[in-house]
Amino acid sequence: MSATAEAPVAPRVPGWRKALGKARSNPTTLVGAVICLVILAAAILAPWIAPHDPAEQDIISRLAPPGGDYPLGTDQFGRDILSRLLWGARISLTVSLGAIAVACVIGGSIGMVSGYIGGRFDLFVMQVMDVLLSFPSLILGLIVVALLGPDLVNLVVAIALTAIAPFARIARAPTLALKERAFVEAGHALGYSHLRIIFRHILPNILPEVMVMASLWMATAVRVEASLSFIGLGVKPPTPTWGGMTRDGFENILDSPWLAVFPGMAILLLVLGLNMVGDGLRDATDPKLRNE
Amino acid sequence: MSEPLLSVQGLRKHFVQRKGFPRPRTVIVRAVEDVSFTIAPGEAFGLVGESGCGKSTAARALLRLIEPDAGQVTYRGQDVRSTRGSALKALRRKMQIVFQDPYSSLDPRQTIGSALMEPMRVHGIATGRDARDRAAALLEEVGLPPGALDRLPHEFSGGQRQRIGIARALTLEPELIVADEPVSALDVSVQAQVLLLLKQLRERRGLSFLFVSHDLSVVRWFCDRVAVMYLGRIVEEGPSGRVLADPLHPYAKMLREASPVPDPAQRGVLPRIVGEIPSAANPPPGCPFHPRCAQAMPVCSTTAPRWTSATGGGGVACHLHG
Numbered sequence: 001m002s003a004t005a006e007a008p009v010a011p012r013v014p015g016w017r018k019a020l021g022k023a024r025s026n027p028t029t030l031v032g033a034v035i036c037l038v039i040l041a042a043a044i045l046a047p048w049i050a051p052h053d054p055a056e057q058d059i060i061s062r063l064a065p066p067g068g069d070y071p072l073g074t075d076q077f078g079r080d081i082l083s084r085l086l087w088g089a090r091i092s093l094t095v096s097l098g099a100i101a102v103a104c105v106i107g108g109s110i111g112m113v114s115g116y117i118g119g120r121f122d123l124f125v126m127q128v129m130d131v132l133l134s135f136p137s138l139i140l141g142l143i144v145v146a147l148l149g150p151d152l153v154n155l156v157v158a159i160a161l162t163a164i165a166p167f168a169r170i171a172r173a174p175t176l177a178l179k180e181r182a183f184v185e186a187g188h189a190l191g192y193s194h195l196r197i198i199f200r201h202i203l204p205n206i207l208p209e210v211m212v213m214a215s216l217w218m219a220t221a222v223r224v225e226a227s228l229s230f231i232g233l234g235v236k237p238p239t240p241t242w243g244g245m246t247r248d249g250f251e252n253i254l255d256s257p258w259l260a261v262f263p264g265m266a267i268l269l270l271v272l273g274l275n276m277v278g279d280g281l282r283d284a285t286d287p288k289l290r291n292e
Numbered sequence: 293m294s295e296p297l298l299s300v301q302g303l304r305k306h307f308v309q310r311k312g313f314p315r316p317r318t319v320i321v322r323a324v325e326d327v328s329f330t331i332a333p334g335e336a337f338g339l340v341g342e343s344g345c346g347k348s349t350a351a352r353a354l355l356r357l358i359e360p361d362a363g364q365v366t367y368r369g370q371d372v373r374s375t376r377g378s379a380l381k382a383l384r385r386k387m388q389i390v391f392q393d394p395y396s397s398l399d400p401r402q403t404i405g406s407a408l409m410e411p412m413r414v415h416g417i418a419t420g421r422d423a424r425d426r427a428a429a430l431l432e433e434v435g436l437p438p439g440a441l442d443r444l445p446h447e448f449s450g451g452q453r454q455r456i457g458i459a460r461a462l463t464l465e466p467e468l469i470v471a472d473e474p475v476s477a478l479d480v481s482v483q484a485q486v487l488l489l490l491k492q493l494r495e496r497r498g499l500s501f502l503f504v505s506h507d508l509s510v511v512r513w514f515c516d517r518v519a520v521m522y523l524g525r526i527v528e529e530g531p532s533g534r535v536l537a538d539p540l541h542p543y544a545k546m547l548r549e550a551s552p553v554p555d556p557a558q559r560g561v562l563p564r565i566v567g568e569i570p571s572a573a574n575p576p577p578g579c580p581f582h583p584r585c586a587q588a589m590p591v592c593s594t595t596a597p598r599w600t601s602a603t604g605g606g607g608v609a610c611h612l613h614g
Contacts, residue, residue: 182397185357186457190411190464191384200410204401 026283032276039270043089052080054087054240063256073258075248081258084240085266091234091241092270095152096221099159104214106160107167112198112206114168115175126172129165137162141224145233152235155228159221170213174206208285216278219271226267242267295369296330297500298354298387298468303327303363304524305346305353321573323349325524327363331468336494336501338515338532340508340547342569346524347504348392351470354502355387356380367468385415388461392473394453398445404431404456405441411463430459434489451482455489462493468500475510487514508551512536517606520544523572523580530606540608543581579611587612 042049051071058078066073072081114125132140137159144158178184179202187197228234229243237244242263249259305324310316324346331337339347353360356372365372367383375383391397398407408427412418418426428438434455445453454474461469474490475483487510493499505511511518512532519529520541528541539545567584570576576583582592589611597609 182391182393183399185352186389186391186397186460188357189355189384189387189389190414190460191381192410192414196414201399201402205399 026280028276029280029284032273032278032280035269035273036277039089039266039273040093042086043093046083046086046090050080050083050086052083054079054084055238056080063252063259065256066258072262073256075245075259076252081245081262084245085242085262088240088242088245088263089266089270091152091229091239092222092225092267095155095159095225095235096218098156099221099225100163100214100218102156102160103163103167103217104210107164108171108203108206108210110164111168111171112175112202115172116179116194116198116202118176118179122172125168129168132161132165133169135162137220137224138227141228142231142233145228150228150233150236155225155234158228159224162224163217163221166217167210167213170209171206174209175202178202178205212278212282212285215274215281219274219278222267222270222274296366297333297335297368298331298502299364299366300330300350300354301328301364301366303350303353303365304361305349305358306361319573321571322524322575323572324353324360325575327521327524327526329519329526329529331500331502333467334498334500335517336503336515338511338518339502339504339521340506340511340518341521342506342547344569344572345521346572347506347521348472350521351389351472351502351504355389355470357389381415385464386466387468387470388464388466389470389472390454390457390461390474393477394450394457395477397457398453398460400445403442403444404448407445407456407460408441408463411460415464417464427459427463430462431456433462433493434459435485449482450478451486454478454482454486458486458489458493462497466499468502470502470504472504473506474503476505476507483510490514508536508547520547523570523575525580525609527581527610528602528606528608530602530604530608534602534604535606538604540602540613541581541610542585542587542612546584579609 056079058074058080060078061070061074062078063076064070064074064078066081070080070082072085074080075084110125110129114122140162141155141158144161145154148154148157184197184201187201192201225234226241226243226246229241230247232244232247234241234243245263246260246267249256249261249263253260303324304326307321307323309319309321311319327346327350329337329339339350341347349358352358354365354372360373363373367386370383372383398404402410405424405427408430409418409423412423412426417423424441427441431438431440436452436455436459440448440452440456445456448456454477458474471490475486478486490501491514494501501514503511503515515532517530518532518535519526520535520539520543521527522543528535528539528544535544536548539548570580570583576593578594579585579588579592579597582588585592591611595611597611599607599609600613601607602613
């Protein structure tokens with residue numbers, strides 16, 4: 001009469017730790033993560049580490065070249081470029097993080113519910129998402145900001161709107177596969193509600209895919225925010241934004257190129273860092289690559 | 293016989309598919325055509341047949357995991373098909389299912405403890421410390437250490453996962469367990485252990501079973517009564533000793549001959565299996581088995597056989613015995 005377990009229970013190695021180890025062993029991901037963390041730290045610490053007030057105008061040293069009292073020079077109003085870059089990082093990160101968080105929650109929910117319900121409802125929702133997807137993200141952002149007016153919240157709304165469709169798609173695909181698994185059927189047999197099955201059992205299983213998508217779309221969000229600021233539809237001056245600084249610097253590109261070059265490089269660096277992290281995360285969570 | 297625990301009358305489930313473009317054709321797959329049986333309290337009832345005969349679909353339809361198209365399912369006098377909302381939730385407590393594939397039946401990101409405590413919370417049976425104690429007790433009952441509570445499914449073998457699946461089915465203290473090929477996905481050595489566990493649980497808790505399987509020797513060992521299904525219909529039913537030792541229906545005979553016999557002297561006698569199971573989308577007229585039947589008569593291809601009682605209990609649907 002022995003009905004005991006046939007083998008000792010295996011030691012536990014959480015899947016996320018495996019993924020993290022994989023990401024760590026990839027130098028590209030590491031470099032990207034360092035870049036992002038440095039920019040994040042700069043944004044958070046801006047009030048303390050910025051050498052000058054970003055709005056302070058030093059009329060005597062207008063358009064000063066880099067060096068001396070102003071490490072990265074000053075703009076046409078005599079404002080410190082470095083301080084403005086540090087403060088501008090706040091806007092870039094707030095807008096893109098906010099927009100991606102909103103898009104992630106709304107888009108992810110739409111995708112999961114649509115895939116879970118299936119049938120004609122799913123078909124209809126995904127057609128709507130395809131329509132949203134057919135607008136280039138900059139154009140859609142432009143329309144929304146032009147209609148609502150440029151301020152921080154509207155910028156978040158505009159960028160979030162452009163990112164909802166891709167999140168809905170990335171959440172829907174694995175939901176379609178998961179809802180056929182026996183554990184979802186077991187949930188029905190145990191009397192769980194549909195909401196409980198979607199948010200307690202399907203959501204944790206699609207989270208890795210959604211997180212990878214979020215890190216990749218962060219880069220797009222940063223770019224769209226900078227582009228909108230560049231064409232004057234970003235957060236209004238005198239608040240420093242990287243896109244706005246690049247545009248202002250453009251007027252003096254021939255005699256004072258640092259005005260446009262430094263904010264442009266800041267944008268490039270952040271987008272590059274986010275893309276590197278996103279790619280690394282994708283490789284680490286891709287089950288096809290994980291076992292190699 | 294006392295009042296049955298579960299009674300199924302004329303259960304039917306057709307799957308409608310529309311295929312093709314630009315002119316779609318509607319294909320109706322008659323997975324379950326007409327299935328009737330009863331299960332008495334404490335009884336183990338076996339449902340056997342080839343792959344694709346509709347036995348799993350029938351099991352899922354009576355649990356309303358898929359909605360049946362027709363028929364009547366009665367649980368202790370309560371009509372299962374018309375039950376809604378909280379009454380359905382209460383009914384689900386009484387009937388649980390154990391799945392075939394232990395790898396997909398557990399949420400890969402939910403710890404075992406959470407998987408066992410969640411049903412108790414949802415049904416208001418136990419919470420917190422109490423629920424955890426109950427979960428640990430259930431694990432012990434299915435032969436797993438309490439340390440398994442904080443682990444994830446991928447840390448367990450197939451047999452261990454199946455034990456967890458059984459423990460989860462027991463969390464709501466059901467009276468009836470639908471076991472859908474519970475050991476088919478397991479190694480032969482593990483099959484015996486899990487079957488033994490199910491039999492122990494049945495005796496200890498007085499559970500009733502609907503045991504779906506294609507393995508005749510397993511069914512003979514586990515079940516009191518057995519029904520043989522073919523193309524969505526029950527062709528023979530009766531006490532498992534009688535049906536599996538002395539089958540009346542030619543299909544049941546064929547199944548029995550195809551089942552391996554542990555006797556070296558029997559080696560080399562090939563089972564007389566003729567043909568494949570026809571598609572449930574296009575079942576033959578008359579008796580569904582007649583194209584493969586060695587004893588088919590002209591009447592078999594035109595008229596469906598009536599259900600006839602058999603000596604020794606149960607019944608059979610065949611013109612040979614009609």
